[in-house]
Amino acid sequence: MNLKTYLQTKISEAAKLADLTPDFILITSSKDEQHGDLSSSVALSLAKTAKKPPIEIAEKIIHYLDKNDEFIADIFVSPPGFINFKIHSSYYQSLVTEILKSGDSFGKTDIGVGKTANVEFVSANPTGPLTVGHGRQAVLGDTVANILEWHSFNVTREYYFNNAGRQMRLLAESVEARYRELIDGDVNFPEDGYQGNYIKEIASDILNELGKDLKNGEELFRKKAEEAIFNDIKSSLNQLGVIHDQFSNEKTFYETGAIDKTISELKGKELIYEADGATWFKTTSLGMDQDRVLIKSTGEPTYRLPDIAYHINKVERGFDFIIDIFGSDHVDTYPDVLAAVGALGYNTDHFKVLIHQFVTLLKKGQKVKMSTRKADFVTLKELIDDVGVDVVRYFFIMRSMNSHLNFDLDLAADQSDKNPVFYLQYAHARICNIIKHGESLGVNPHANFDASLLNHKAELELLKTTDQFTDIMEIAYKTLEPQGIANYLQDLATKFHKFYSECRVITDNHELTSARIALINAVKVILSNGLKVLGITTPERM
RNA sequence: GCCCCGGUAGCUCAGCUGGAUAGAGCAACGGACUUCUAAUCCGUAGGCCACAGGUUCGAAUCCUGUCCGGGGUACCA
Known part of the structure; x- marks a missing residue:
């Protein structure tokens, strides 16, 4: 059951009785507890058409709302006309059981059941190694695919590349030039050729493998180069946890x-x-x-x-x-x-x-202009080796794809242990450790519990946050923008860490201990579900 | 010139189908480890949300214009 939808229905019914017809009923979580747990601005948006003061409208709607609702503890109006709802703690407490019951699938929907989706991403032509810029797209695409899978779509991750045009010809010519150079020392490099060292390596591999008698313009130069570069690309992607199901290329469409x-x-x-x-x-x-x-x-x-x-x-x-x-x-x-x-x-x-917008790389405070052809780039591999997969993935999805983000390489390497992703993972590891600690003292982590004992302010805050997960995942599907998930998990982790510092989980009070263990288990479920969609690991200890 | 993005704290960025007092991390400063992990928590400081108009009960959010930055405007991909 979704509380917001529930309230929307209730308000809509009440509005009808009050002869009002709102187009849309917006329900938001209150930032200030003086405004209850949830608020609606319907009355404000109705004021114009109804030609009445919003407060009056709000009062009218409230009049038709059931005051003995099983979830709503209190309804009140505050200026300039918001309708505020205070929700019974029992509703939030009941979430623990619900989350634990659903486990891995808590927050999933069946929107995409029986449907297929194709996500094409990266699609870099095999003319050089993947750069940091491609990394953003790789992570974005993979996460979008994960989001669709989360909502039950059958997803194909696809990579399309051009292997018949000018770029590939230029690549072959560059490799051949390096090959001839190795043999007779003459440098006859094509204008606009690919200048990276990897070209020399491919040329040298070809020389070692096939000898020095290859004909001019031999097709093998292109083929070997494509093969070598593609292997490199795939291995970078695999490192990131990105695996494409299908590779398509333009050549087949000619054929x-x-x-x-x-x-x-x-x-x-x-x-x-x-x-x-x-x-x-x-x-x-x-x-x-x-x-x-x-x-x-x-x-x-x-x-x-x-x-x-x-x-x-x-x-x-x-x-x-x-x-x-x-x-x-x-x-x-x-x-x-x-x-x-x-x-x-x-x-x-x-x-x-x-x-998605580009990543601007900064190295020693200077912009790094990326060009595959001029071999002026920082490879994705270097970045991953530098800061790790989880940091790379998190960094690229925590920001909106519309933002032109600046990536300071020195700072990233320097601060990798302060990266916000560790904050999330730490919350997960902490939970695992508490459970382990409890077990060592004979506490059964799956014991029956009485959720009504979870009355501490920090506990209720945490519970309220867990209630938003389903919404967040649905918004992620509608917008296909993953950063909302990252932001949410950050918030959940904050609430957990706060809870941790205020409430001790394992105590002599067995009843309370069981309830709190259940609560942190529930938080763990959500953290792990969310991080899984982001493709980030959930360490049990750090 | 035209088109697409962006301009929010010192830095990197959230927030944008209009909602109540604009947020986080990093950096700075001050506190909290005999405890289930201090990779944490609590506190202080930091803002004409680029600028100017407009729309309205209400604008960081929508519209128009200006300025600045990125990308595009190829018989490159």
Whole structure:
């Protein structure tokens, strides 16, 4: 049972009796205990249409509310017209049993039962190691996938990459140049080539493995480079706990003829024209501000064309929910792609595109400009080795994806033991330790308990916070923004630590001990459920 | 020029479908370990929520404009 929904129903019924019809009944948790436990501003929002002072409206609504409700202890109005509810402690106390009963699945919903979702993320082309910037997307995407799984969706984590275009050709040329350089010492490096040391390593591996007689422009250079870099990418992702279920690439869409089909279908819709030797997509006729090139005058498609074919492919695979996660450098490109998919008669209503802003890296107070080509980057691997997986994951989800965040590498390494993630984990470890301590004294952690003994202020505060978890998880689903979960868990941990400092769990009072053990077990359930969705470990000791 | 994000405490950022006195962490300062873990707790200090208008009972939150920062505006991805 959800208390807010319950109150919304009650208020709505009362409003009806008072001849009022609110559009929406907002219920918020009160910050100040003078305002009870929960408050509603309905009366304030009704004031305009009802043309009456909010207080009067509030009084009227209250008049029709049942004063002997099983959960509501008190209802009162306070200026300028809020309706405040004081909730019986028994309601909060009853949560302990409910949470323990549901355990691992406390807070889950069946919103996505029988539905499939596809989350595409990272999708970096295999031209170099993943950087810190990719890390943000990796963590965001994986967590969004976790949130959907939490709500019972069957989720496919997908990685799409371009392996047929100019970038990969340039990569192959760079590797070959390093290969020739190793053999005869001549440096004939392509302009705009990839300059990182990893290119030299790949070249040297190729030399060791296949000898020095490879032909000019040999396909193996590309293939070996792609393979090596992909292994590196996958291992960085695995380190982060991110595992993709499916890798898709543009090459397959050439091979299956999907690309040709896409272009001919667009032609059929008269959305294609030739100009300056290139093939253009008439995006302007779909309401965009400029047309885009699909096939360059060189005959080579731009990334947009395979992207369109790929998105059609995703629709055809029948997912109920398709999520694309892009960096802000793609803001301008996805509308074209979706417009094309839509124009060809495919449904695009079930697409959701999440755009995240970039991470600005600071090293010794200086901005680090990231460029894969110039080999100017800090790899994700380096970061993880530096501060650890949990810190990296937490850092990237504790902030809104819309925020351009500054990441000071020196500070991160320096302060890794002060990172807020440890605060959460410490709460979990503390609980585990208390339980263990109790057991060593013969306290059964699963004994029957009387929750009505949990009357201390710190206990009730803690319980009230546990009541918000379900809401938080549902909001996370609706917005697909994970940072609310991180913020919530932070709050829960704070309430727990406060409780810990004020209430001793294991005492001679057996009844109270059992009740408090049950309470902290319940808190542990929520911490662990939440951290699991964030992909962060729950240590039993620290 | 145009489009998308952002501008909140010294720093990094929450809060944004409008709600009561704007929050956290870090940094600073002062307290609390003979106790189930001090990776904790308690307290002090720190703010024209970029700026200017507007909308209304009420604006950090919505609208308009300005300024500053990031990204895009490619026959790169």
